[in-house]
């Protein structure tokens with residue numbers, strides 16, 4: 161069985177089928193991208209595999225384990241992480257504190273430990289700090305560790321969002337439009353960071369609208385349209401697929417999209 165295997169996943173919101181019987185496999189250590197027009201079901205699919213939505217039907221397996229009904233916090237312990245929009249950061253706190261808090265929310269100390277400052281609590285605090293420092297170094301933000309998030313550029317906030325996920329020591333990371341709202345040069349830098357994540361053994365799965373970035377980055381692409389999978393393959397296969405060109409890239413506008 162594949163590292164992550166999605167079988168016939170469907171999500172309905174009332175009468176609307178947002179994701180429609182999608183079968184998909186994600187390979188370990190690779191970069192997988194999910195693309196498709198607005199409203200195609202990308203975010204919903206993402207929320208299904210990262211545990212934020214329960215599917216209406218279908219199954220999801222992670223390392224041979226059925227995680228279809230696994231709550232997010234258990235998924236996090238199994239090694240599944242996802243990034244959120246940068247609006248989820250605490251603007252008035254430092255970059256480092258944002259990562260530490262993110263890490264602490266996922267570690268195990270109970271209220272008892274926190275109140276009585278048990279050894280476990282202290283050990284976890286040190287661990288959280290060390291992991292945060294490591295994660296910041298990985299994403300290239302060591303110099304901004306003690307700067308308030310409110311004062312750092314948008315591109316650095318994108319890196320903080322990735323560091324937050326990285327601090328939980330994930331096996332797979334789901335990135336929700338990591339390059340939205342930044343310039344081409346910065347986009348290139350983030351693409352490099354995604355390659356670095358994959359090279360370090362973390363499986364990367366991303367939703368991205370920037371076609372040029374995805375074409376040079378992804379090992380495999382899945383295209384959704386109206387909730388259904390209409391194609392999957394290498395970037396080259398996708399860009400030459402007539403069904404994709406018609407549905408997603410819009411007929412003659414391929415050159416423009418590239």
Ligand SMILES: Nc1ncnc2c1ncn2[C@@H]1O[C@H](COP(=O)(O)OP(=O)(O)OP(=O)(O)O)[C@@H](O)[C@H]1O
Pocket residue numbers: 173176177178196197198199200201202203204205
């Ligand atoms: N919580 C929800 N309740 C009801 N309908 C929803 C919900 N979430 C998504 N939808 C609908 O499901 C469909 C797929 O939406 P989704 O956000 O997954 O698409 P998307 O491909 O991520 O779009 P975009 O690129 O615009 O972010 C849309 O018609 C959307 O309105």
